[in-house]
Amino acid sequence: MATKTLRVDYLTRVEGEGALELDIAEGAVVGGRLSIFEPPRFFEALLRGRDCTEVPDITARICGICPVAYQMSAAYAVESALGIMVEGPLRALRRLLYCGEWIESHVLHMVLLHAPDFLGFPDAISMAASHGETVRRGLALKKAGNEVLRLLGRREVHPINVRVGGFYRVPSRAELAPLAATLEAAREQAVALARWVATFPFPDFKRDYEFVALRHADEYPLNEGRIGSSRGLDINVADYESAFEERHVPHSTALQSVLRGRGSYFVRPLARFNLNHDRLGPGLEAFAAGLGLEPGCRNPYRSILAHAIEVVYACEEGLRV
C-alpha cells in the first residue's frame, strides 16, 4: 500500500511556529505529526532562583497574546505555595482582568486568525474588503477588552499591575465606572459576532474526544477550580502530575501532554463549555443552543462558537463584577 506524505512547512495564522505532516494511504489519513519548531526559551530553567514576586512578570513573556493567563497561573501557584488566598473584591477584579483578556484574545483568534479559514481568505485584511463591517466590529470588541486590560493592568500587553497577593494599585470606583458602558456595548457586539460565526459552513465531523477543563463549584471557571474531564477525571490542580504526563518527542520542541493511561485529550473553550455549560446561566446556555452549540459537542470546527459564547460570557461577567 503506497503512503503519501503531505507536508505543510509553516502553519500560518497560528501563534507559534509549527509544521504539519500527514501520511495518507488510499485516501485516508493514517498518521500525522505536528512539529513545533519554535526554538525553546527555557522558562522552566530560567525561573529557578528568581524571587517569587518576579515570576508573574517573567511568565507573561511566554506569550504576548494571553499574558494574563500566564501571570494569573504564576500568581496562583506562588500564592498556593505561600498559603495565601486572594479573596473578595481583589479576586473579583482579577476575574474582571481575565475577562478583558478573554475578550481581546478570543476575538483576535476568531476574527483575525480563524474566520478567514471558514470564508476562504488568506487573512482578515483581505476578508475586510467584503466583510468590512464584521471585521470592524471585531476590532471594536477587541478594543473593549483592551480597555479593561489597560485600566486594571495598566497596559494591554504584559500588564504591570498583576502582583502576587493582588495588584500594585487598585483602580478607584470612579475609574472603574466607565467600563460598565464599554462592556454593555461590547456585549451587544459580542452577540452579533456570535450570530455571524454561527453562519459559517461547519463540516460535519465528530470525534470521540476526552474533554479536559477546570470545573468550579459555582462559577464558569477562569482561574480556579478542580481539573475535570468528560470521562470522570476530577482532581486537585496540585495533583496534575499524577494524572498527566508531558512527553518529549523527537520532532517537536513543545512537550506533548497526555492523560496517563488514556492518551490525548481536548482542551480550550469547547472543552470548557462542554464541562461547564451549566455555569453560563440559563439565558446564555439557551443562546448557545440556538446558535447550534449544544453541550457535548464533539465537532472541533464548532470550537469557534464556544469562543464566541465565552466572549459574551466575559462581557456579562465583567458587568457583574
Place this chain on the structure above:
Amino acid sequence: MEARPRPVVAVWKFASCDDCQFSLLDCEDELLALAGAIDIAYFAEASSTLRSGPYDLSLVEWSVTTTEDERRIRRARADSKQLVTIGACATAGGIQSLRNFADVKEYIEAVYASPEYIRTLAASTPIAAHVPVDFELRDCPINKHQLLEVISALLAGCKPAIADESVCVACKKRGTPCVMVAHGTPCLGPVTHTGCGAICSSYGRGCYGCYGPAEAANTAALARTWQALGADRRSIHRAFRSFNAAAESFRKESEAHGDENPSR
C-alpha cells in the same frame, strides 16, 4: 498625481513571545488604514499569503538562538532595504538570554526529557550581532504608537521621532511623585529608556526595566541608591538581569553585583 506603489513590508519571528508583531494587530483603530498604506507581503502569524522578497521594510521580532535563525536573518537582511528590530528579544536577546550566563546544556536537561532532540545555540543574541540594523525598538513589549511612528517615519525616509530619555523624565513631565523618594521603592526608571509613559510609577511600583537601558545610563549610581534603600546584592543583580540582561550596560551592572546566575 501618480499613485506611488505601496511599500512592501515583512514581519519575521522566531524565539520571542509574538507580542511585538501582534502589536500591529493591536492597532485596532489604525489597522485597516495601515493595511491600505502598506503592502504586507510576509506575516505568517496573520496571513497565509507569504510572498518572497525584496521588501522595503522588514520588522524582526526574534532573537537568534539556532543556526537556522542565523541563516534566516541573513536572508531577511539581504531581501530588505531597511530592517528594524522590534522588542527586547530582537534588540537585546530577550528574557531567553538568561541562558547566556548559564550552561545551556544544563538548561536543556532541566526542561527536556530527551536533551539529544534539542538543537540550540549556547547564547540568545540580538539581531545586530549578526547583520546591520537600521533602527532598534528595545521595549518588552513595544508599544504600538512607537511602532506606527517607526513604520511611517522610515517609509517616508525620515528618522523616527523617539526621544532618548529615561523613564524619570516621563515621571517629571507628568508630575508623578517619585516612588523612590516618596516610598523608598527601588526603581530602574533612571537608567531605563522612556516610551511607556512611566506607567509603573503611576501604579505605585518601581520600574523593572522592560524598555531596556537608556543611552548613557548611570547604572552604578543607581545601584548605590538601591543599596541605600536597603536592596541587597542579589536583588540588584537580578534587577539588571531580566528582559534586557544581555544589553551592554545592564549586563555589566549585573556582573558587578555577583556573577552567579540566579537560576543555578
